Every structure is written in C-alpha cells, then in structure tokens.
Amino acid sequence: AAFALSEPGAGSDAAALSLAAEPDGDGWRLTGVKCWISNAPEADFYTVFARTTPGAKARGVTAFLVPADRPGLTGRPLEMLAPHAVGELRFDAVPVTAADLLGEADRGFAVAMATLNLFRPSVGAFAVGMAQAALEATVEHTGRREAFGGTLRDLQAVSHQVAEMALRTEAARLMVYAAASAYDAGADGVPRRAAMAKLLATETAQYVVDTAVQLHGACALRRGHLLEHLYREVRAPRIYEGASEVQRGIIAKELYATAAEEAR
DSSP states (O other): OEEEOOBTTBSSOGGGOOOEEEEETTEEEEEEEEEEEETTTTOSEEEEEEESSTTOGGGGEEEEEEETTSTTEEEEEOOOSSOOOEEEEEEEEEEEOGGGEESSTTBHHHHHHHHHHHHHHHHHHHHHHHHHHHHHHHHHHHHHOEETTEEGGGSHHHHHHHHHHHHHHHHHHHHHHHHHHHHHHTOTTHHHHHHHHHHHHHHHHHHHHHHHHHHHGGGGGSTTOHHHHHHHHTTGGGTTTSOHHHHHHHHHHHHHHHHHHHTO
C-alpha cells in the first residue's frame, strides 16, 4: 500500500493539492502528479487524494483507493539522501468510480488527517529506534576507547553528553507510547498527542545521532559505519508526515481550541 497525498507544490500545505478529479460519467478521471510517495512505484494500490471541487481548499478533496494497474497511472523511483522506497506518480486521466471512494466525496481531507494521526506516532517509534541504536553504540564506544590516560567515559564532558542522550531518548519513547495508547483508546487530544510524539522523537533522534557521531569521531564518518548510515537516515523523519514546524502548528492550534471550549 501507499499513501499518495504530497505533490510537487503541496507538501506541508496539504490542502493546496491540485491533482484534479474531473467528472466523467458516473465517476472521475484523475490527472496530475504526486511526489515523495513512500512505496511508489512498487505498491499494489494507492490511497490517492484528489481535488473534486476547485477552489474549496481542504473541503474539496476526495480520497480514492486506486489499484496500481489502472490505465494512465505510471511512476518512477526517486533517489533520496537515504535509500528509501520513495517515488513519483503520474496520473493521465486515470479512471475511478464511486466504488473507489474512501469515505465521502469532498471529505477526503479528514481521511488524510485521521491517517496521519496514526502515522505520526509510528514515525516517532522509528526515530526512537534510531536514537536507541546510536546511544547503545556510543555507550560501547566511549566505554572502551582509550584517550587521555583513560577511556572516554572517564571524561565528564563525555559522560554527561551520554547521559543527556539517554534522557532525551527515554522521554521520546514515553511520549510515543502515550500517543499510541491514546490513539488505540480513542482518547481526546489524539492529534495533539500524535504531533507531540512525532516532533519530540524526530528532533531527539537528530540530536542523539549527531552527538553520537561527534563522540565517535572520524570512524563514524566512514562509509558502512552504523552511524554513517543513521546520520543519513535520521534527517528525513523531521520532514515527512508533516515537518517539525507543522507539528508545532498543530500543537498550538489544538491547545487554543481546547482553551476556547473550556471558556464557554
């Protein structure tokens, strides 16, 4: 499966998408481009968000389930900083019908946002895993690397950095667990919790991996080293499923909405 929301001109501003769903008999024809799509073009089917009502922003978007073998649908892989399966999709009057609808016509943006509430904690879990791997490698390296008459762990400047790495990783892990539990329970505040988990975990992973590289020194910069791999991998999660700036916007919006409801 693949989630086809982003476009060349509509990434963080997902409501600005322009892939057109033009009426055609009892259905529609999809025309346009989707970009930065995970699992494209290898996926068997795509959840595609298209504009059924021009000029309506988020209120004019419809979600469709589109099999990869539909006529007019083509794709190509994109070469990324880290070797993920990410690609571009082109829709040349691809036919869809009411049977392909996910939810209701013109209500697809809600489908997208609800899906992202699930994706964001999962991205957070991925980021926590990278941070944990970098932390474990650093504990092992600083515990045996000899320097200045002892090991790196004996230097307070080093041990305090390792402690900070552990602290932030554990805090991110707990927030991811809390967001996932809230999602499973159907609790209040899921969008805010999901955004917080994704934001904290991805920013933490960036810090922990970068610090791990610094404490390892030049060996971490060699091709094939675990940290060389993690250093390339860790950058993307701060962008996809909503960049860090988008997550901060969601958190603030949810907080003010809650405050307004409580004041009534």
